[in-house]
Amino acid sequence: MTAPFELTDDNVVVVIGTGAGGGVLANELAQKGISVVALEAGGRYLPQDYVNDEWESFGQLAWLDPRTTSGDWRVAKDFSGLPAWIVKAVGGTTTHWAGASLRIQDHEFKAKTTYGNVQGASLLDWPIDPRELDDYYTKAENKLGVTRTGDRPGLPGNNNYKVFEAGAKALGYKDVHTGRMAINADENRDRAMCQQTGFCFQGCKWGAKWSAAYTDIPQGEATGNLEVREKAHVARILHNEAGKVTGVEYFDSDGNLHMQAARVVCVAGNSFESPRMLLNSATSMFPDGLANSSGQVGRNYMRHMTGSVYATFDKPVKMWRGTTMAGIIQDEARHDPSRGFVGGYELETLALGLPFMAAFLDPGGWGREFTSALDSYENMAGMWIVGEDMPQETNRVTLNHDVTDQWGLPVANVHFSDHPNDVAMRDHAYQQGAAVYEAVGATRVFPTPPYPSTHNLGTNRMSENPRDGVVNKWGQTHDIANLYVSDGSQFTTGAAENPTLTIVALAIRQADHLASEMSQGNI
Amino acid sequence: MQDTTGPKGLTRRELLSRSTAAGATFVVGAGFLAAPNAAWAVETTTLKPETFATLVQMARDIYPHDKVGDEFYVVAVKGYDADTTADMVEAGVAGLNAAARGKGHASYLAMGWERDRVDILRGMEDSAFFQQIRGGLVTGLYNQKAVWPIFGYEGASFDQGGYIDRGFNDINWL
Numbered sequence: 001m002t003a004p005f006e007l008t009d010d011n012v013v014v015v016i017g018t019g020a021g022g023g024v025l026a027n028e029l030a031q032k033g034i035s036v037v038a039l040e041a042g043g044r045y046l047p048q049d050y051v052n053d054e055w056e057s058f059g060q061l062a063w064l065d066p067r068t069t070s071g072d073w074r075v076a077k078d079f080s081g082l083p084a085w086i087v088k089a090v091g092g093t094t095t096h097w098a099g100a101s102l103r104i105q106d107h108e109f110k111a112k113t114t115y116g117n118v119q120g121a122s123l124l125d126w127p128i129d130p131r132e133l134d135d136y137y138t139k140a141e142n143k144l145g146v147t148r149t150g151d152r153p154g155l156p157g158n159n160n161y162k163v164f165e166a167g168a169k170a171l172g173y174k175d176v177h178t179g180r181m182a183i184n185a186d187e188n189r190d191r192a193m194c195q196q197t198g199f200c201f202q203g204c205k206w207g208a209k210w211s212a213a214y215t216d217i218p219q220g221e222a223t224g225n226l227e228v229r230e231k232a233h234v235a236r237i238l239h240n241e242a243g244k245v246t247g248v249e250y251f252d253s254d255g256n257l258h259m260q261a262a263r264v265v266c267v268a269g270n271s272f273e274s275p276r277m278l279l280n281s282a283t284s285m286f287p288d289g290l291a292n293s294s295g296q297v298g299r300n301y302m303r304h305m306t307g308s309v310y311a312t313f314d315k316p317v318k319m320w321r322g323t324t325m326a327g328i329i330q331d332e333a334r335h336d337p338s339r340g341f342v343g344g345y346e347l348e349t350l351a352l353g354l355p356f357m358a359a360f361l362d363p364g365g366w367g368r369e370f371t372s373a374l375d376s377y378e379n380m381a382g383m384w385i386v387g388e389d390m391p392q393e394t395n396r397v398t399l400n401h402d403v404t405d406q407w408g409l410p411v412a413n414v415h416f417s418d419h420p421n422d423v424a425m426r427d428h429a430y431q432q433g434a435a436v437y438e439a440v441g442a443t444r445v446f447p448t449p450p451y452p453s454t455h456n457l458g459t460n461r462m463s464e465n466p467r468d469g470v471v472n473k474w475g476q477t478h479d480i481a482n483l484y485v486s487d488g489s490q491f492t493t494g495a496a497e498n499p500t501l502t503i504v505a506l507a508i509r510q511a512d513h514l515a516s517e518m519s520q521g522n523i
Numbered sequence: 524m525q526d527t528t529g530p531k532g533l534t535r536r537e538l539l540s541r542s543t544a545a546g547a548t549f550v551v552g553a554g555f556l557a558a559p560n561a562a563w564a565v566e567t568t569t570l571k572p573e574t575f576a577t578l579v580q581m582a583r584d585i586y587p588h589d590k591v592g593d594e595f596y597v598v599a600v601k602g603y604d605a606d607t608t609a610d611m612v613e614a615g616v617a618g619l620n621a622a623a624r625g626k627g628h629a630s631y632l633a634m635g636w637e638r639d640r641v642d643i644l645r646g647m648e649d650s651a652f653f654q655q656i657r658g659g660l661v662t663g664l665y666n667q668k669a670v671w672p673i674f675g676y677e678g679a680s681f682d683q684g685g686y687i688d689r690g691f692n693d694i695n696w697l
Contacts, residue, residue, distance in 0.1 A: 053678070156691075158686075159690075195681075195686075196687040196691035199679075206681075315696045316694075320676065321677075321689075322686055355662070359665075364657075366585045366648075368587055374674060375590070440697060
């Protein structure tokens, strides 16, 4: 099935990473007849390999290569070596994601215009008109099979949703439903129907949730135009004297260094690894790293304003049963500065199993205040907060030359501190989340701090002006015409929505653009 | 069974009274501990038995669940009974006992009230010893599959066909 391309074949597009960005891009290009070599640092795991066990699955799928942290975020204290909960595998974090598939709102694409000058924030408008993305969002929704879009029905509500919905309605919230989810809610689709198993975060064993691992990747491979090299860890991207990229050096699983030639290189390694690769590729010609004449590579790291609210009741909920995140309140997603902050947030149902609840409810917590909460685990409901955080130049990914990974490469240091707007929004969301549960009789509520980040955005951001960002509206780097960024690191701002649908829409769009540019001989 | 003199010259009676006071373990003899009700027993190979008994009590004081038997706490900390960690644990437990003596108690295990033991733990919660024990318990205790049913958690469900026909939406009190 796979198409072995020669290392010296400089006609191929090399895509680094196979998640929502890279996996989709690789398939979309392959469908157009373009030769693609996808380099994936992780191995290949499919539904039969996934395990319904939180820690075992974490060991199987999570990116556990060393990273370091700094800044005043609590993750730097409680999970200092684990700034992110993302996946190292074919399909990337699409194996782990919950499936929430929301379009960014029009005003969020114009964050700078809408919010005005927010002190300390490096806001910009996206260089894309929202109308340019409408058709691509529709294509992405159809590819992912998003519920409540097209002719697709919504998922049924589980116990956790029923508590959430009853509280939301008692509070007067109107826009409350089981979400737009890339999880099949009915038969007769190309994937299985959701069996309400839980463990969405551990890889869907039914394949009901969309993941590039078992959709786009094999579809691309079936064309004969896509070769996925697993356990291929990219060390650096190479360039010639003309300043064009020419190939990629990577380590195979035995530690042997190879060089794959390339016509175009697309970086899609998530918002830590993508800037890290560009920075690790510094040369005398590009002393600050590739595509970094603006100095913006690695900056403006965003992780969404997140947090969770858990609550206990006097009767059982059994929140772990069923789809992990099929429930949303959208009423707070609007921009309404009268609440004391710019931007908005979504509230989404979320459940953790007992092992992860022990790790994440109150990291570092102990004693009876902590354990009495777990004693009521069966009576617990939970929601996740996801809101727009402010980009800040000082929140950034840099190389930590004091710490190297298994290949001797400097690791990413992730520095993050909340903006006052993030804090104000989180406090508001904690209050509203607590009110939802108190409206249906919660006996205790838990404003739970953010977990290691799964939504990592902005570190190679899109900008109209090359001075302000790393890539243009196509994800093409301002500095190097045949070097692209294809993941969430190109987000100009974070918006309030789970990012995967937008990453996929941008990847489909970028494939069209690349095909056009290549056929015209521009790259 | 050694029933007159325990390690370090403690009489079995003293050990018993201390163990009973803490409600936890029972040093049966050199290198051997058992629950008073014989629900579990464990042999230590490296740690002194009373050190291990203190460690079990410390584990329960950090994450006290009255519905969870000692055997789960024993499993959670048994890994510290090893050459690589013995010195760290012996020193840490010695610190607990010194703090207990500073408050007029014979040892940590001899302190009858949880709140008094917790006061000592609060005073050392930034220490490497405390943080290692606490951090290890997060997985050591809560990731034991046998402990999950005590909390009502059902674990894996794929092998039973998920919950689509088994109560994913069976809540009846709203």
